[in-house]
Amino acid sequence: MISLALLSLFDSSPSKKGSSTVSFSRFLDAAPSADLHEEITTLLKRKIAGEEFNTEPRIDVIISFLQKEIDELEAYTKSLDFESEDPTEQLNELFRSTLEEVWSGDAS
Template sequence: MTNMMMTIKEELLRLEKEEHIKIVYACESGSRAWGFPSRDSDYDVRFIYIHPVDWYLSIFEKRDVIERPISDRLDISGWDLRKTLNLFRKSNPPLMEWLGSPIRYLEAHDTAERLRRLSEQAFSPKASIYHYLHMARGNYRTYLQGDSVRIKKYFYVLRPILACEWILKYGAMPPMEFDILVERLVPEDSKLRAIIEELLERKKAGEELDYEPKLAVVNDYIERSLVSLEQSAAQMPPAKTDIDDKLDDLFRSSLREVWM
């Protein structure tokens, strides 16, 4: 176990004691899970937690998020289980990504696995595509305009675009790993694929990838994709799900399993 892994596990245990909670799941959610961290990338730890039963038996609304300031490259925050389940029924893409993260720091009890088994029923292709489109547009507009651009930001536009392409092709939540998206969706013999693989090699080698001349091939692909994906999303029907009873049951059984 690496020193940072031990630090993360110790921090999760400390949070449980300080907040009087039980953490049922914790994972990596950032560039490390995507497969292209920099040498100085933060550890973006996200977790799901549950309070004792009495905490929920109140007439008052209470804070359902726990956050800690970034320190020593550690960015850590989590959601209460009830908040988590309400977001899950809306097919919240960040939450769906957490559940599919390839880097898991903690998984206690069977709450997360039960959510994974329900993911297919909760997943909304239309809502998810709009989420990724919003992310891609924002990053493209902010970082990739002009003749000189922040070259590493191409990953933060390409990944959500490829996530949209995955949803259209497979009708399922895309994997977090950027390598898988590229391998399955970008033609192997294309110039776009060659440029992406070169950027990946440079980033994994630790290059800073700061301001450089824009990559016309990639920009053209991005601009075409944003238009076509918007058109495809607009034509998709909204998802219909009926899992409320199952989520209520999951919430009650998790409370019993963890605290009773």
């Protein structure tokens, strides 16, 4: 499953100012096909060269890859056995207390 492989490329440690949390070259190396790799490389070269991007035709190989990734991630998240409580009341209380703090002038 490429989705999970791509997710594993993200660094969970805090990022340093000016650095990316994922090595783009590692991400690009994970491209499952030569066609996808080539299209991404071409797009990256154009972006680095400062080329202006307006509305352009879809790059089908990239769109197909992204849609497959989205579908796999959606299926994966549906398979997770995770329950959470409705946070509405806690969020309402946080909102009210924030308003009281701001309106009372007691903000520190």
